[in-house]
Amino acid sequence: MRPIRPGDRGPAVTEIRTILTGLDLLASTAGPHLDEFDLDTERAVRAFQQSRGLSVDGRVGKETWGALDAARWRLGARTLYHAVPEPLTGEDVRSLQERLLEMGYDVGRADAIYGIRTSRAVAQFQREVGLTPDGACGPHTMNALRRIGRKVVGGRPQWLRESDAIRQSGPALVGKTVVIDPGHGGTDPGVVVPDGSLRWTEADLMHDLASRLEGRLAASGVRVQLTRGPAPDSCLPDTDRALLANSLGADVFISLHLDGHANPDAEGVATYHYGTNNGVTSATGERLAGLVQREIVARTGLRDCRTHAKAWDLLRLTRMPAVRVEVGYLTSPTDRAQLVDPRFRDRVVEAIVAAVQRMYFPIERDVPTGSIDVSELRAVVTAGTVID
Numbered sequence: 001m002r003p004i005r006p007g008d009r010g011p012a013v014t015e016i017r018t019i020l021t022g023l024d025l026l027a028s029t030a031g032p033h034l035d036e037f038d039l040d041t042e043r044a045v046r047a048f049q050q051s052r053g054l055s056v057d058g059r060v061g062k063e064t065w066g067a068l069d070a071a072r073w074r075l076g077a078r079t080l081y082h083a084v085p086e087p088l089t090g091e092d093v094r095s096l097q098e099r100l101l102e103m104g105y106d107v108g109r110a111d112a113i114y115g116i117r118t119s120r121a122v123a124q125f126q127r128e129v130g131l132t133p134d135g136a137c138g139p140h141t142m143n144a145l146r147r148i149g150r151k152v153v154g155g156r157p158q159w160l161r162e163s164d165a166i167r168q169s170g171p172a173l174v175g176k177t178v179v180i181d182p183g184h185g186g187t188d189p190g191v192v193v194p195d196g197s198l199r200w201t202e203a204d205l206m207h208d209l210a211s212r213l214e215g216r217l218a219a220s221g222v223r224v225q226l227t228r229g230p231a232p233d234s235c236l237p238d239t240d241r242a243l244l245a246n247s248l249g250a251d252v253f254i255s256l257h258l259d260g261h262a263n264p265d266a267e268g269v270a271t272y273h274y275g276t277n278n279g280v281t282s283a284t285g286e287r288l289a290g291l292v293q294r295e296i297v298a299r300t301g302l303r304d305c306r307t308h309a310k311a312w313d314l315l316r317l318t319r320m321p322a323v324r325v326e327v328g329y330l331t332s333p334t335d336r337a338q339l340v341d342p343r344f345r346d347r348v349v350e351a352i353v354a355a356v357q358r359m360y361f362p363i364e365r366d367v368p369t370g371s372i373d374v375s376e377l378r379a380v381v382t383a384g385t386v387i388d
């Protein structure tokens with residue numbers, strides 16, 4: 001098909017404009033030229049292409065048309081199901097996948113394709129809220145999602161407000177022990193980057209982050225212990241840090257580090273949990289890592305370098321869910337500009353607090369990754385509480 005381009009007129013242009021207006025990329029101006037591919041339309045098409053990672057040429061060819069067509073679907077507007085061999089795709093599928101991911105269900109990547117994994121996650125959700133687990137997302141499932149969605153959604157401002165309320169009532173977190181481990185210290189500064197007369201070190205920045213996190217968690221009734229002070233004489237080895245957490249009977253262990261690389265372009269956040277190459281993994285550690293990683297990415301915009309399984313001493317010897325977060329590259333000018341800003345570090349703290357909360361609410365700590373506390377969800381659905 002010949003691309004629809006600036007200057008064109010006709011019903012196809014009207015349709016394109018309608019979709020772009022629905023996406024808030026184009027003002028909904030009523031006028032005589034709704035079917036005209038004008039300058040504003042071209043601008044909107046370019047913005048759309050940019051947002052979808054398409055080549056930006058301001059014309060609507062096959063690829064852009066496909067993306068526009070998928071974008072018109074709003075979650076709840078149609079029933080979603082696993083269609084074979086041509087799976088359903090669209091923004092509604094992506095929204096659903098993101099919602100499920102936030103609730104801890106395993107849909108893989110939010111790729112906007114309703115595949116078998118998405119269908120299985122939907123079926124699991126349905127089972128847990130007492131619906132027929134057919135793996136299709138129709139009106140009943142949408143209702144259940146709407147009722148629960150707000151309560152367990154993460155990485156969004158409304159979750160933060162609600163998490164305040166949960167924290168105040170917070171039965172789940174009160175009395176838990178969290179050990180926070182600022183990496184390095186003493187004779188070992190970790191990654192060091194000179195900055196004029198200043199000198200940024202991983203050890204100092206991570207101790208500051210740990211102290212902020214300590215304050216926020218303690219305020220919600222959590223017992224918090226740091227593995228080191230701001231300026232210890234020597235650097236405690238990782239094995240000792242793990243044993244310390246064990247001896248304190250910690251419920252959660254969070255180690256805070258920064259990354260460094262000779263290439264200044266290396267940037268982003270990554271979270272590690274215990275696991276080996278042959279698929280052995282700490283389910284709770286993996287879950288905590290996923291929550292921490294997703295919350296930080298959502299709240300800070302740091303590049304997502306994902307979660308990884310490692311058999312490091314620190315993760316292997318700790319007997320509780322344990323993660324090591326590499327909160328960005330100190331050697332990246334982009335990451336560093338953010339990391340040295342105390343307000344940015346507060347956002348990281350908020351993300352980690354939200355992740356720890358979600359570890360306990362509403363998901364019980366000893367259920368496998370991706371399973372939701374059944375009683376909690378069912379109670380919310382039956383009560384019909386719409387929290388909007």
Ligand SMILES: [Zn+2]
Pocket residue numbers: 183184190191202257258
């Ligand atoms: Zn480090």
